[in-house]
Amino acid sequence: MTVDATTLPDVTQVGGAEPRLLAVEPVDPDRDAALVQSWLAHPASSWWGMGHLDVDAVRTYLADVQADPAQAAWLGRRDGVPVFLAETYDPGRVLLTDVFAAEPGDVGMHLLVAPPPADGRVHGLTSAVMRTVVEHCRDVLGARRVVVEPDVRNTAVHAKNAEVGFRVLREVDVDGKRALLSVLDTDRIGLPEGDGPAAHLRPEHLEPAQRHLVAKAIAEFTHERLVEPQPDGGGWRLDAGESTYRFRARRHVLEHWSIDEASLTRTRAGAAAPLSAQDLVLELRDVLGIPDALLGTYLEEIASTLASAAAKHRRGGPSAAQLARGRTEGSDRVVASFQDVESAMTEGHPAFVAANGRIGFGLDEYRAYAPEAGGRFRYRWLAARRACTHLALAADRTERDHWAAELDPETTAGFRAVLVSRGLDPDDYVWIPVHPWQWQHRIAVTFAPDLGRQDLVDLGEGPDEYQPQQSIRTAFDRSHPERSYVKTALAVQNMGFLRGMSPAYMRNTPAVNDWVAALVSADETLAGAGFSVLREHAAIGYTGDAYHRVDVSSPQRKMLAALWRESPLPRVTDGERLLTMAALLHRDASGDAVVSALIEASGLPADEWVRRWLDAYLLPVVHCLTVHDLVFMPHGENLVLVVRDGVVVRAVMKDIGEEVAVLGRHADRPVPADIERIVHPVDDDEAALAVFTDVFDGVLRFVAAILDDDGVLPESRFWQVVGECVDAHAAAHPERRRPLDLRVPAFEHSCLNRLQLRNTLSMVDLADQSSSLIRAGAMPNPIAR
Secondary structure, three states: OOOOOEEOOOOOOOOOOOOOOEEEEEOOHHHHHHHHHHHHHOHHHHHHOOOOOOHHHHHHHHHHHHHOOOEEEEEEEEOOEEEEEEEEEOOOOOOOOOOOOOOOOEEEEEEEEOOOOOOOOOOOHHHHHHHHHHHHHHHOOOOOEEEEOOEOOOHHHHHHHHHHOOEEEEEEEEOOEEEEEEEEEHHHOOOOOOOHHHOOOOHHHHHHHHHHHHHHHHHHHHHOOOOOOEEEOOEEEEEEOOEEEEEOEEEEOOOEEEEOHHHOEEEEOOEEOOOOHHHHHHHOHHHHOOOHHHHHHHHHHHHHHHHHHHHHHHHOOOOHHHHHHOOOOOHHHHHHHHHHHHHHOOOOOOOOOOOOOOEOOOHHHHHHHOHHHOOOEOOEEEEEEHHHEEEEEOOOOOHHHHHHHHOOHHHHHHHHHHHHHOOOOHHHEEEEEEOHHHHHHHHHHHOHHHHHOOOEEEEEEOOOOEEEOOOOOEEEEOOOOOOOEEEEOOOOEEOOEEOOOOHHHHOOHHHHHHHHHHHHHOOHHHHHHOOEEOOEEEEEEEOOOHHHOOOOOOHHHHOOEEEEEOOOHHHOOOOEEEEEHHHHHOEOOOOOEHHHHHHHHHOOOHHHHHHHHHHHOHHHHHHHHHHHOEEOOOOHHHEEEEEEOOEEEEEEEOOOOOOOEEOOOOOOOOOOHHHHHHEOOOOHHHHHHHHHHHHHHHHHHHHHHHHHHOOOOOHHHHHHHHHHHHHHHHHHOOOOOOOOOOOOOEEEEEOHHHHHHHOOOOOOOOOOOHHHOOEEEEEEOOOOO
16 A cells, blocks of 8 residues: 655644654554554645555554565654654665665655644644654664655645755656655764755766766767777777876777776866866867857857756666666556656766756746656646647548547637637637747747637647656656557757757648558558558647748748657567667666666566567668668667567557658659658668668667677677677568668768757757768678678
8 A cells, every 4th residue: 555655744843943853663453553543644744645554454454564574664653752753764665666776775655644632733843853754764774775666745744854854866657656755864863955956067977977978979979980099008088188088988880989987087177177078168269160250159059958867866766777677567567667667767868968958948848848857747728729830630530530539528628718718710720839938938939929810729738648758758648558659849958959840840740640640550561560550640830920021041931840650569468568669778866777687677588688679670671671662760768668578568659740751752652741840861871771770870880889888789680689689670671662681781870969969949950850870980890792
């Protein structure tokens, strides 16, 4: 049975009065059951959710707790009179096993303070009880840290936790409740956390963030042949301006470097100097080629990436083993597991150095809307005049079907009532979801005239709670997980783009998705691999603003649009779970890798596990390219893996409308005229980069290095399995449309950071991505014959 972490009556310290000494003893279920039941039945104890239990049920509950070696219950007395119940537990074995990486010395705690007596409250009692319990955990139970998980709505407890020194980590799902996971280092009892939302901006959090980002920058700039470290004794040296960086590293194929972060040092003019990612960029400025006008923006994205990394370091997260194990018992637990992984990702993009810019988010907004914060929000909804708006729908959806699937009848009735109250005809309007940040910073300002003339009408917040996803513009419906993802324009600067959405693109996005989904579902090879796509089956864009009255491209033309993408949850069967493929590149705070933990959990030989993953992922990508001339953007965040017993059984592709392309024109299978924008004919060498750059270099080189570094699978065997997968597909499809030889000796080395360094505001022209690519010579092919 789940209980809230703490329930406290409204007691405050007054006039310097303090309660007398408190004593703690083990609970006696037979003796104490009636008393505890009376406390639980009191309205002040509602957060425990046990007010319905009778005395016998409470006695059984306490006896079960005392019989469990991983738990204990304690009665606290003041002058011999019982005044509180405390429960302690091992968070590595009880309650938090899926969401918290417990360490030796961690003790979980629940606290119930007795309801105030009829003759009045005891001033200061609550504070004294809280301190007594955490000191008991430290002095009697040997706790190094105390962990609590109060309901996020229990603000009174949050304040008391902060008073004794607890620091908030993050929100988590704990058996049916949304909890505020918090920890107290017992050597800091009574010392308030301080600094509020900026608590992560301290040396103990920023130093490891700097160390990681400097190591990543050196590794990726080396991979893109912008710098070249030199041998230095038993390690390596990089000279950059007045600074010298020394480190140990392992070099892998595809010129991938695994740098030992602990070994990384910097000297400046011969003296030790702190690591600084911004300093490194400035020292390498001439080599990196950042335009003067964009240098400040790139440095700001580096700073924001560091702040994000520091927040992730402070917040912690589930261990790799917990993420690999996941939860599969029932749809609610599958959803929780899926979103636990989504919010646990710390790297951003594995290749980009400035990967978490989010320029535009403040501290409070970062905590509310950054995917790694794991928070939830509600969309703002607007009514948009139909004559100024285009709602595009998949072939199997009508407008009535769409709103019935995505909104409750009560919600749409409320929307219509708002319009009627303004003397407007609801049938003249359609509904548009808007991200709260976008509403506050863009729509209410940039579209003020549209709101004033009631082409746009503010309808307030919708009822559903959504969780931000790694792609930042997209959110998952936690209130109704079977409903669609929602993706909306979000005009923050992040990783080379202002993250808007084009209403022009939205007009045919569902048609693009219909065409791609039909092609994929009709293909026997893809069906055999279990490969499918998540359709973006509805999209909307508003063009009634002044910015669309002139044919001049501007960011303001991409500020009010949205789409709905199918949820993967209905595709999961019993015993299966969902996992973002980005998790295969993730290491936890202890350095343990999720992919290594998955292989261990599966019980399969490592090469067999990799083979099954490649059959679900690489084979469909190769098949779509060589048989259909169809390419996706198949990086980690764009794939949802379906996993059973630690083994990948199939893959689901998403983000179709803006990313998919057909690389040639074919008379036997013409692309419909209304989605002609997805046709981008290229030659064979460039077509092959859809595998070499996006898969080999963008995903597989990282996984191969992790498995090799962890001693799980030698990279030579890893790439041998990759070659076998490619060969098996070619042998099965000798008449493929574009018979590319993926075993060639080398391929063009297309570089991602070079794109961002050249123009951090707009890395590529999305309408002509091919001409935007930057190459750095040839890269030896790891599966060359």
